[in-house]
Amino acid sequence: MNKQLRWFLLLCGYLLVLILAASAAQHWNYRQLTLKAQHQSDNLAAFIRYEIGRYADLPRQIASSDLLQSLLLDLPRSTEQLNQYLFQLQRSADVADLYLVNPSGIVIASSNANGKIYYLGRDFGFRPYVQQALTGQDAQYYALGHTSERRGYYYSVPVRIQNKILAVMVAKVDLEPIEQHQQQIAGLADSHFMVTGQSDEVFLSDVPQWRLTSLTGRSLTASEQQRYITQAIEPLHYSVGSALLASSYPLWHLPVDDKTLSFLPYQRTLAEFGWTLTVLASPTPHRSALWSALLLVTLIYSSALLAVWVRRERKKRHLQLLQHNQQLEQRVIARTKDLAETNRQLIRQIERREQTETELAQTEQHLVQTAKLATIGALSASLNHELNQPLTALQSYAQTTEKLIDKGYLDDAKTNIQAMRQLMQRLSVIVAQFKDFSRKSSGKSQLVQVNKLVLDALGIVKHQCQQQGVKVRLQLPEQSPSVLADSIQLEQVLVNILTNGVQAMAGQADAAFHIAVRTQAQQVSIHIRDQGPGIEPHHLERIFEAFFSTKQRDGLGLGLSISQRIVQSFGGQLEVRNTPQGGAEFIIVLLTATTGS
Numbered sequence: 001m002n003k004q005l006r007w008f009l010l011l012c013g014y015l016l017v018l019i020l021a022a023s024a025a026q027h028w029n030y031r032q033l034t035l036k037a038q039h040q041s042d043n044l045a046a047f048i049r050y051e052i053g054r055y056a057d058l059p060r061q062i063a064s065s066d067l068l069q070s071l072l073l074d075l076p077r078s079t080e081q082l083n084q085y086l087f088q089l090q091r092s093a094d095v096a097d098l099y100l101v102n103p104s105g106i107v108i109a110s111s112n113a114n115g116k117i118y119y120l121g122r123d124f125g126f127r128p129y130v131q132q133a134l135t136g137q138d139a140q141y142y143a144l145g146h147t148s149e150r151r152g153y154y155y156s157v158p159v160r161i162q163n164k165i166l167a168v169m170v171a172k173v174d175l176e177p178i179e180q181h182q183q184q185i186a187g188l189a190d191s192h193f194m195v196t197g198q199s200d201e202v203f204l205s206d207v208p209q210w211r212l213t214s215l216t217g218r219s220l221t222a223s224e225q226q227r228y229i230t231q232a233i234e235p236l237h238y239s240v241g242s243a244l245l246a247s248s249y250p251l252w253h254l255p256v257d258d259k260t261l262s263f264l265p266y267q268r269t270l271a272e273f274g275w276t277l278t279v280l281a282s283p284t285p286h287r288s289a290l291w292s293a294l295l296l297v298t299l300i301y302s303s304a305l306l307a308v309w310v311r312r313e314r315k316k317r318h319l320q321l322l323q324h325n326q327q328l329e330q331r332v333i334a335r336t337k338d339l340a341e342t343n344r345q346l347i348r349q350i351e352r353r354e355q356t357e358t359e360l361a362q363t364e365q366h367l368v369q370t371a372k373l374a375t376i377g378a379l380s381a382s383l384n385h386e387l388n389q390p391l392t393a394l395q396s397y398a399q400t401t402e403k404l405i406d407k408g409y410l411d412d413a414k415t416n417i418q419a420m421r422q423l424m425q426r427l428s429v430i431v432a433q434f435k436d437f438s439r440k441s442s443g444k445s446q447l448v449q450v451n452k453l454v455l456d457a458l459g460i461v462k463h464q465c466q467q468q469g470v471k472v473r474l475q476l477p478e479q480s481p482s483v484l485a486d487s488i489q490l491e492q493v494l495v496n497i498l499t500n501g502v503q504a505m506a507g508q509a510d511a512a513f514h515i516a517v518r519t520q521a522q523q524v525s526i527h528i529r530d531q532g533p534g535i536e537p538h539h540l541e542r543i544f545e546a547f548f549s550t551k552q553r554d555g556l557g558l559g560l561s562i563s564q565r566i567v568q569s570f571g572g573q574l575e576v577r578n579t580p581q582g583g584a585e586f587i588i589v590l591l592t593a594t595t596g597s
Contacts, residue, residue: 003100007342023528026243026244027246029246029283030243030246030249030264030283033264033281033283034249034264034266034281036191036281037191037265037266037279037280037281038266038268038333040191040193040278040279040281040526040574041266041267041268041277041279041417044193044277044279045268045270045277047178048178048195048270048271048273048277048293049180051177052153052173052175053502055093055171055173056140056153056155058093058095058155058171059098059156059157059169059171060138060157060169061168061524062086062089062171063097063157063158063159063160063169064267065369067085068085068159068169069159069161071085072100072159072166072167073107073161073166075108077171077245079108079109082100082108082109082111083109083110083111083120086098086099086100086109086110086111087111087112087113089111090111090112091353093171095171095172095173095174096150096152096172096173096174097110097111097112097119097148097152097170097171097173098109098110098111098169098170098172099112099120099169099170099172100159100167100168100169100170101124101125101130101166101167101170102166103134103165103166103244104125105123105124105125105126105127105130105310106121106122106123106124106125107119107120107121107122107123107124108120108167108432111445117147117148118147119147121174122147124146124170126226127141127143127146127154128141128226129141129154129155129156130156130168130170130172132156132219133156133157133168133169133170134156134158134165134168135143136158136165137158138155138156138157138158139154139155139156139157140153140154140155140156140272140273141153141154141156141227142154142175142197142203142227142273142275143226143227143228144212144227144228144229144231145172146229150174150176151165151175151176151203151204152172152173152174152175153172153173153175153273154170154171154172154173155170155171155173156168156169156170156171157169158308161384165256175203175204178204179204179205179206190265190281190282190284191263191279191280191282192205192206192207192256192279192280192282193205193206193277193278193279194207194277194278194280195270195275195276195277195278195282196215196275196278197227197274197275198215198224198274199216199218199220199221199224200214200215200216201213201215201224201228201233202214202215202222202236203275207254207256209255209256209257210236210254212228212231212233212234213234213235213236214233214234214235214236215236215238216235217235217236217476220233236254236255237255238252238253238254238255239252239253240252240253241253241262243264243283249264250264250265251263251264251283252264252265252280254280260284261282261284262282263280263281263282263283264280264281264282264283265278265279265280266278266279266280266281267279267420277508286584296549298387345465354567394420394424398420399414400420401413401416401417401420401577404416444486445484445486445570446484446485446486447482447484448482448483448484448485448487448490449480449482450480450481450482450483450517450524450526450590451476451477451481451517452480453487453490453491453494454474454476454494454517454526456491457491457494457495457498458472458498458515460491460495460498461495461498461499461502464499464502465502465513466508468502468505468506468511469509469511470501470502470505470511470512470513471510471511471512471513472512472513472515473512473513473514473515474515474516475514475515475516475517476516476517477517477518477519480516480517481519481524481592481593482592482593483570483572483591483592483593484570484591484593485570485572485590486566486570489566490566490567490570492563492566493563493566493567493574493588494526494528494588496560496563497528497563497586498513498528500560501513501528501530501532501584504530504532504533504583504584505530505531505532508531508532510531511530511531511532512530512531513528513529513530514527514528514529514530515527515529519592522591522592522594523589523590523591524589524591524592525587525588525589525590525593526585526588526590527585527586527587528585528587529579529581529583529584529585529586529589530583530584530585531582531583532583532584533582533583534578534579534582534583534584535576535578535584537578540576540577540578543560543576544560544561544564544574544576545561560574560576565592567588570591571590571591572588572589572590572591573587573588573589574586574587574588574589575587575589
C-alpha cells in the first residue's frame with residue numbers, strides 16, 4: 001500500500017509540475033512571439049511609409065515645373081507632348097500613373113495615354129482627392145482604381161498659373177508590390193499582415209482571400225463605398241479567442257485557403273494614411289519550446305526515478321567491467337603480436353613497391369627518350385629537306401657573291417651576304433629545334449607557353465604534313481596561356497598525336513588538322529582534330545591501354561598509354577572522341593600556371 005501511494009504521489013507531483021512548466025513555457029512563448037511581431041511591425045511600417053511617402057512631393061514638383069505650365073497653357077495643341085512628358089516622368093520616378101485633371105474633373109493628360117488602360121477623357125471629378133485639390137489644398141487618398149481596378153494611394157496638388165487653378169496634378173502609387181515584397185523586406189517569416197482602413201475594411205494583405213473584406217461585417221456608408229466603386233466588401237469570417245494556458249494573449253482564428261489558422265495579433269496605427277497595421281504571427285513554430293519544456297520535465301522525473309536503479313546497476317557493471325578488462329588485456333597482447341608481424345610484412349612490401357616504382361619510372365623515361373630518337377629517325381627526310389633548301393641557296397649565293405666581288409659590285413655582294421646570314425639563322429633555328437626535341441627531359445615542370453609549344457610541335461611534323469598534303473588550321477588565343485609542365489615531354493605527346501593523325505589521313509584528299517587552344521575555368525585545353533576515318537567505337541575504351549594498337553603501321557614507338565601517363569603526371573587529362581564531322585579529336589586538358597601552382 002505504501003508503495004502504491006508513493007507512486008501515486010510521484011505521478012500527481014509530475015502532473016502538477018508538468019502543468020506549471022507548460023503554463024510558464026506558454027507565457028514565455030507568447031511574450032517572445034509578441035516581441036517578434038512588434039519588430040516585424042516596425043519593419044513593415046517603415047517599409048510602407050517609405051514606399052508610399054517617397055512620392056508625396058512628386059506632384060508638387062511636377063506642377064511647379066515651367067515646362068508643364070507652358071504645355072498646359074497651350075492645350076489642346078500640346079496634348080500629345082504633355083502625355084509624352086508625363087510618361088517620361090512616370091518611367092523615371094517609377095510611379096504607377098501621373099495624370100492631369102481639369103476643373104471639370106476630366107483627365108486632360110495622362111502618362112498611360114498610349115496604353116491599353118488609359119485615363120485620358122475619363123471623369124474623375126467625383127474623387128475626393130480631386131475635389132479637395134480644386135479647392136486649393138493638397139490631398140491624399142487611398143482607393144480601388146476606377147479604371148485600372150488596382151488598389152492605389154493618390155497624391156494630388158492644384159496647378160496654379162497666375163494664382164488661378166487650371167488643373168489638378170495627380171500621382172498614383174501602386175500598392176500591390178508592397179504585398180509581393182513584404183516577406184523579404186519586413187522579415188515576416190511564418191507571419192502575415194493586413195492593413196485596415198477607416199471602416200475596418202482590409203485594404204492590403206499578403207493573403208489574397210483577406211483583401212477587400214470587412215472585419216466588423218457592417219455595411220459601408222455611401223462615402224466609404226466610394227473608395228471601392230462597385231466592389232462589394234464582404235465580411236471576413238473570423239473569431240477571437242484566448243491562448244491555451246495563457247489567457248492574457250488573444251488569438252485570431254482566420255481562414256487561410258481551406259483551413260482556419262490561429263494567429264497572435266499585434267496592431268499599430270499608420271495615422272498619416274488613416275490605416276491600422278496588424279501583424280499576425282503564427283504560434284505554430286514556437287510550440288516546439290512548449291514540447292521542449294514538457295520533455296525537460298519528463299526527463300528530470302525520469303532521471304530521478306532511474307537514479308536508484310542506476311546506482312544498483314553500477315556496482316554490478318563495475319564487477320563485469322573488471323572481468324572484461326582482464327579479458328581485453330589478454331586479447332590486446334595477442335593482437336599486438338599479430339599486428340607487429342603484419343607491420344613488418346607491410347614494410348617489406350612497401351620497400352619492394354617503391355623499388356619497383358623507381359625502376360618503372362626509369363624504364364618509362366628511357367622509353368620516352370628512345371621514342372624521341374625514333375621520331376628523329378622517322379623525320380630524317382623532313383630534317384634533310386629542311387636543311388637542303390637553305391644549304392643549296394647558300395651555295396648559290398656564295399658563287400654569285402664571288403663573281404660580284406670580282407666585278408667590283410660590292411653593294412650587291414653585301415646584299416647577298418645579308419641574305420646568306422638570314423639563311424644561316426634559319427639553319428640554326430632548324431637545328432636547334434630538332435636538338436631541343438631530341439635532348440633528354442629533366443623531368444622537372446616549368447612554365448610553358450602553350451602557343452609556342454603547339455607551333456614547335458607543328459614545326460617537327462611540318463614536312464610530313466607537306467608530303468601527305470595535310471593542311472593545318474590553327475585557332476590560337478592572342479595572349480598565350482601558360483601551364484606548369486615538362487615542355488619536352490608535352491611536345492613529344494603533341495608530336496605523337498600529330499604523327500598518328502598524318503598517318504590516319506594518308507592518301508586522303510583535302511586532309512587537314514584543326515588545332516585550337518581554349519581557356520576556361522582555370523583550365524587550358526588543346527584540341528587536335530583530324531579528318532581521318534576516326535576510331536572504331538569498340539576501340540575507344542581501350543585506346544589508352546598499354547601495347548594496344550588498332551592496326552599495324554610505322555609509328556613513333558611512343559604509345560598513347562605513355563602519352564596519357566605523361567599528361568596525367570602534370571595534373572591533366574588526355575581524352576579522345578569521334579566527332580560528328582568525321583575523324584578523331586584528341587583533347588589535352590591542363591591546369592593553368594596559376595591554378596597548378
